[in-house]
Amino acid sequence: MTTGNKQHTAFSFEVLPPLRGKGMESIYRTIDNLMQFNPVCINITTHRAETIYSEMPNGAYQKLSVRNRPGTVAIAAAIKERYHVHTVPHIICSGFSAAEIESELIDLSYLGITELLLLRGDRAKDENRFIPSPGGHAHAIELCRQVNDFNEGKLLGGVVTTPLETPFAYGVAGYPEKHDEAMNLDTDIEHLKAKVKAGAKQIVTQMFFDNSKYFAFVERLRREGIDVPVVPGLKPLTTLNHCTMLPKTFHIDFPQELAREFEKCRSNADVKELGVEWGIQQVRELKAAGVPAIHFYTMNAAFSTERIASATF
Template identity: 25%
Template sequence: MSPPAYPALSYELYPPRNAAAEDSLWTTIRRLEETRPDFVSVTYGAAGHNRDAAFTLLRRLLAETTLKPLAHLTCVGTSRDDLTAIIDRMIGGGVRGILALRGDAPEGDGPDPDGVEHADGLIRLIRDVEAGRTAQLAAGRISVGVAAYATRHPDSPNVEQDIEVLLAKEAAGADFAITQVFFQPADYSRLITRARRAGVTIPIIPGVMPLTSTRRLERLSSLAGVDVDDALWARLEGARTDGERRRVGVAATVELARAALDDGAPGLHLYTFNEHAAALDVLDALQLERPPEAGLAASL
């Protein structure tokens, strides 16, 4: 697979919780829009928590910005009929990219007997709904992304199982994958080696978070079951000011992202946590080359 002329660039956003958060989010959106990303992903909580807020954000992104949203969709805890209606609503509303995820079920809830248990089944359902809208899509396709894991998934017995799951997602019709967070440059390199040897051919985009908040790092490390580098943790904890901590974290993030790009990564996905400053610092330091800005007529 030949490398792209320009690395892909994307960000993750989540719906605001209140009016103040909404104002802050839209400041972030406008700043990130200036970098001309290829897409922005829009997430929501487990089992559809705050899905309505996610739909509101998707509508505004489509109506008020130049950004192309990638809508998260989880299947756990949702019936097949409801998922079909959600997918249909997304496509009908103008969404052309969906990130198909299993998701985490709320505590105490068992699987829906009429539901879709895994991401590969969700992908097939998306393709089924898509097939019924061929005319509206001008014979095009919905771009379907999936999650990949540079370190072992917490529910997986081993990394080999993770690769088998990724292969199943590709076989079901996935177009690309985005990794969950990782903290060591070798993590991404090993994932790519395992995946390609197993026959995975879809692009795998490294998902990177700005490593500037010890509180956030501690929480994500616990959720993902991945240890943060002790030396980085010591430097962050030892920073005397917020500015120094941000510089340390941005430098570590740039090192992580640059290593992945040097390993042939097709692009970079930044988990922003609805904040733009650190993400833009990372981009400035990386000097990630973007395609020239041009109108449609000029490119035809």
Template identity: 50%
Template sequence: MKVRDHISKAVEAHKTEFSFEILPPLKGQNIDTIFKNIDPLMEFNPPFIDVTYHREEYIYKEREDGLLEKKVVRKRPGTVGICAAIQNKYDVDAVPHVLCGGFSKEDTENFLIDMDFLGIENVMALRGDAVKSETYFKPNKNGNVYAQDLVEQIIDLNHGKYLDEDLLNSSQTDFCIGVAGYPEKHLEAPSMESDIHFLKKKLEAGACYVVTQMFFDNQKYFDFVEKCRAAGITKPIIPGLKPLATKKQLNMIPQRFSVDVPDALVMEVVNCKTPDAVRQVGIEWCIQQSKELKAAGVPVLHYYSMGKSDNIRQIAEAVF
């Protein structure tokens, strides 16, 4: 089932659905690590589960001759297999993330063909972030540069248009496409207005819904939605939430994601004496965010689990 249809059903029923995002396990681990984190959340009946995709990274190893050798590694492979396993085991729609970075257009087309063969109907189209070795994002050679380009390629496949224009009687895919939105603007965007302008372009290209970057102040989300509606964006905007879990995140999240942490939350965390106390503060803050958003009638609350389900489960128990 398409994510847009799940959203429509929730709106018609005046209901808020629960969904979440998982990371593939690190290379060398098996899929049981994924199932152990998904199992405790299934009682909340998520209509879909997102599975992230991770770009290759570059590491340098010293050779016997003393020179440095550049190696390309992918620390979290398995998105395709995990999506297939989720749909088979849980009968829940899986939403794989598809990136511009690390893919040529040919790679993207083959990835999408695999998804189509597996009966996966939904994808999340993202540009992707810069890797550690890059100051700024660099697209792959012969790859899509922006998420809008990626959306356009997926829509081409939905129309039966492949990179090889000589194909005859080519079949059409039927992907529902999600894209990212940034309530506090993308860290590379020069202004909120320009960021919303390009979000609108992604939706006009064929994307069906938006999932936001994490935020810790609901007013940021409400203001973002209002600005999007004023700009002519009418498609659903799903709030993405992440409970704060460690003191280190007070510095890491603003720096890495360009997201503000409210002073009240900062002081609560700073005053905590133990890691468990910090984690509980993050849970309680996210519960209050969730309840306010649910009361405002959002059709889906989407949680970034980061491979851990215990805190997400506590939040879901209090909200759904």
């Protein structure tokens, strides 16, 4: 992801591929509404396959592996062609073999899409710990190394070819409140340092609602010698269930002031108003601090993102 300069905080956001069998219209509507803020890039998420059981005519059940949101590479290409903006597909370990990842890299290189966000990804819904796919990677650092090898022309199976004329550049994820599987913040930062040493050009954070935690995180990274840009990731609150779902799912805390205001909300409409107000406050403080960019997680929150950006960009 290209970031802003010292005088300008860039705007970026991510979209989800449509559900299997659905069209691109809703994604285009979201992008159309947010292009007015001149996004420096648009991220496209990637999702692992899930196991489903389909009943057959004889009454037996067939086990199937299905990607409910396929097409990340194709969607990145379509958005790049339609909007002439940098697209940044997510490349994940979860649910993919190294061979499948290599195929994605080949396609993306052909398409001229050379900026990536490399992630381990979530564990499967039926797993209590992350289990890599057969022939896949257990950690994002292994994914970084595969991309580095690919840039140098080193493919799987010992195949060696010409290094890429335009190599992939990539960012990685950072967690101001610690990855939920990390033993502590120290080990989490050591893993992050390894990914930066491997070649990550920037860090995009998990969502947070307390800017002080982002600032403390960046300060800690700088003390550790990590000097790449750290892009804050924000998600507007939109529904009543966010008060429990977000802390539980993403292992983040709400600051007490936000928690008190959330307790006053009686409807999703109330939460959306609070989300916009809090988001504006967060963005203004982050921009005043000179952050390189602000990245919005827009799932089910595109309209709120538009309102926040209208007030701050």
